[in-house]
Amino acid sequence: MSKKVDTSVNLNGLILKNPIMTASGTFGFGKEYEDFMDISKLGAVVVKGLTLKPKKGNKTPRIAETPSGILNSIGLENPGVEHFIKEELSYLKRKGMTVIANIAGNTIEEYCEMARILNDTECDAIEMNISCPNVKKGGVAFGTDKDVVYKITSEVKNNLDKPLIVKLSPNVTDIKEIAKSVEKGGADCLSLINTLIGMAVDIKTRRPILKNNIGGLSGPAIKPVALRMVWQVSNTVNIPIIGMGGITSIEDVIEFLLVGANAVAIGTGNFINPAINSELVDKLEEYLIDNNISNVNELVGKIEPY
Amino acid sequence: MKYIENCTVNKNEKIIDDIYRMELKSNKIVKDSKAGQFLEIKVNNLNYPLLRRPISINEINLDENLLVIYYKTVGKGTKILSQVKKGEKLSVVGPLGNGFDTSYEGLNIGIVGGGIGIAPLVELAKSLYQKNNVNIYLGFNDKPYLINRLNELSNIVKVSTVSGSYGYKGFITEVLEKDIKEGNLDLLYACGPKGMLKKIKDIAKEFNIRCQVSLEERMGCGIGACLGCSIEVNGQMKKVCVDGPVFWSNEVNLDE
Ligand SMILES: Cc1cc2nc3c(=O)[nH]c(=O)nc-3n(C[C@H](O)[C@H](O)[C@H](O)COP(=O)(O)OP(=O)(O)OC[C@H]3O[C@@H](n4cnc5c(N)ncnc54)[C@H](O)[C@@H]3O)c2cc1C
Ligand SMILES: Cc1cc2nc3c(=O)[nH]c(=O)nc-3n(C[C@H](O)[C@H](O)[C@H](O)COP(=O)(O)O)c2cc1C
Ligand code: FES
Numbered sequence: 001m002s003k004k005v006d007t008s009v010n011l012n013g014l015i016l017k018n019p020i021m022t023a024s025g026t027f028g029f030g031k032e033y034e035d036f037m038d039i040s041k042l043g044a045v046v047v048k049g050l051t052l053k054p055k056k057g058n059k060t061p062r063i064a065e066t067p068s069g070i071l072n073s074i075g076l077e078n079p080g081v082e083h084f085i086k087e088e089l090s091y092l093k094r095k096g097m098t099v100i101a102n103i104a105g106n107t108i109e110e111y112c113e114m115a116r117i118l119n120d121t122e123c124d125a126i127e128m129n130i131s132c133p134n135v136k137k138g139g140v141a142f143g144t145d146k147d148v149v150y151k152i153t154s155e156v157k158n159n160l161d162k163p164l165i166v167k168l169s170p171n172v173t174d175i176k177e178i179a180k181s182v183e184k185g186g187a188d189c190l191s192l193i194n195t196l197i198g199m200a201v202d203i204k205t206r207r208p209i210l211k212n213n214i215g216g217l218s219g220p221a222i223k224p225v226a227l228r229m230v231w232q233v234s235n236t237v238n239i240p241i242i243g244m245g246g247i248t249s250i251e252d253v254i255e256f257l258l259v260g261a262n263a264v265a266i267g268t269g270n271f272i273n274p275a276i277n278s279e280l281v282d283k284l285e286e287y288l289i290d291n292n293i294s295n296v297n298e299l300v301g302k303i304e305p306y
Numbered sequence: 307m308k309y310i311e312n313c314t315v316n317k318n319e320k321i322i323d324d325i326y327r328m329e330l331k332s333n334k335i336v337k338d339s340k341a342g343q344f345l346e347i348k349v350n351n352l353n354y355p356l357l358r359r360p361i362s363i364n365e366i367n368l369d370e371n372l373l374v375i376y377y378k379t380v381g382k383g384t385k386i387l388s389q390v391k392k393g394e395k396l397s398v399v400g401p402l403g404n405g406f407d408t409s410y411e412g413l414n415i416g417i418v419g420g421g422i423g424i425a426p427l428v429e430l431a432k433s434l435y436q437k438n439n440v441n442i443y444l445g446f447n448d449k450p451y452l453i454n455r456l457n458e459l460s461n462i463v464k465v466s467t468v469s470g471s472y473g474y475k476g477f478i479t480e481v482l483e484k485d486i487k488e489g490n491l492d493l494l495y496a497c498g499p500k501g502m503l504k505k506i507k508d509i510a511k512e513f514n515i516r517c518q519v520s521l522e523e524r525m526g527c528g529i530g531a532c533l534g535c536s537i538e539v540n541g542q543m544k545k546v547c548v549d550g551p552v553f554w555s556n557e558v559n560l561d562e
Contacts, residue, residue, distance in 0.1 A: 060523055062533070062536070072532070072534060077533045268356075273397075275310055
């Protein structure tokens, strides 16, 4: 019965047993989901965004619901990179998982220092968040200027032997330009999209719902934007792409693969269905069998545009 | 252990005005639940409204495998919930949060509830009553509910309404404060609006009584993964959804 299909993907040397990953900031450090699934089934776990020193984040409310989406202004609350290495990483590695550390910094030097620290650990790759819209000094500034993007990518890459994934901000005029700078800077892989900056208003109090006034939009509402950007970027660069933004079903996963993503990450979808990541691993296999596709890579970029 | 369970709605009825009571059939969640924990309920299976809604467990009925909730219709999610018919299924994640610490015996206990914050106090009273002397204080705007049920589970129930339509006219914290001055409460539990909780925190401090408060915060995941619901407790960042919703009033920062 069970015809074997090949779901493994190769992200420029980083090999995953399947292309289903978690999106940073939505999966904690993995443990939080263990009541709902066997997390070792997943292609990779991307952990909560880390900073050099622990961070308390923004004031609450930090979450606002919007039509088919949510806004968040967590402000990168995290226990710091050292805590992650001491308390979280070895647990995930003992389960045989592929672990990707997501990093955010205030300066290029900070990013480089984190890269050096993580380079000596068992984590499998680093995802560099140059797009978090929440933190005033960092985030947007790095991810929106193509020269800065080139500089930070190449400098971090110089401090790292592990694969470097650069995560793009959608809050830019031309995502293709930024993607090209990342490729030129020597990144091994791209991930996109991070959240779109938005706002929600309470007309009774005449105040924003988020204490931070603005936040990052995620969830099904952003899927069309994410698909468009993955498609444009995949037509522009030759490095692999991890696509994300609003995935909540196997159909969504296939759409991202068709427009050129080599792997996908699920973020907000975890909040609606905390078992979604492992369900999608199973459903992808079923989809491939049902459609007589022996290797998942056959789907990548197979959209036929007009 | 936390579960995702498709629960059949056994009953969904209006109690008064905008307050509803729902019974959910559960085989898994009900068995692991305790007083003060909550559920994350998906009110429909569409992407709008997207998030689950956090709702406290009102009662755990292990004989009939039922979880009871009380909810107030305040926005689109709870309005959709109020339209759900008997026999329909809802996706529920739970039990979530730490719940109340009820490991006490022989104490004179005060349980204080305001508005819809009264909902989780039924299961709380159940787990304290008969081992302790349980005094319940309920504050409403106008129309009271759940009084009869709580009468069965306590030594005394005192009620106030802001409108004066029932019981003492004014805030329930005034009744509580008077009783504390005259009597000897050893331990307090409270759930209700932030303003009420702040007042009770002050009372607890003034009279040096330990007090557990159950808090609300906007949530993304409800399971400790998104850090949407962070709160400062003893100077440390904690999560309302897993480290709470119940905290000791002297440890938690209730100011914005
Ligand atoms: C731990 C916990 C236990 C709760 N127990 C109960 C209960 O037993 N009965 C009851 O009636 N209500 C309870 N609430 C409040 C309840 O979650 C909100 O009233 C409900 O989510 C409102 O949803 P809505 O779609 O009707 O309103 P909308 O305003 O349309 O909701 C928009 C968004 O804001 C969130 N939100 C709005 N108000 C609140 C709030 N007060 N707390 C947290 N999130 C909010 C919603 O979940 C949703 O994501 C509890 C909240 C928490 C955190
Ligand atoms: C609550 C929350 C926290 C997030 N934190 C991070 C983070 O720390 N670092 C990061 O690179 N992206 C973060 N993101 C962005 C997600 O990883 C993802 O790029 C985005 O949400 C789009 O995917 P989705 O629609 O599936 O959620 C966060 C998103 C959410 C909703
Ligand atoms: S709601 Fe996500 S951490 Fe509490």
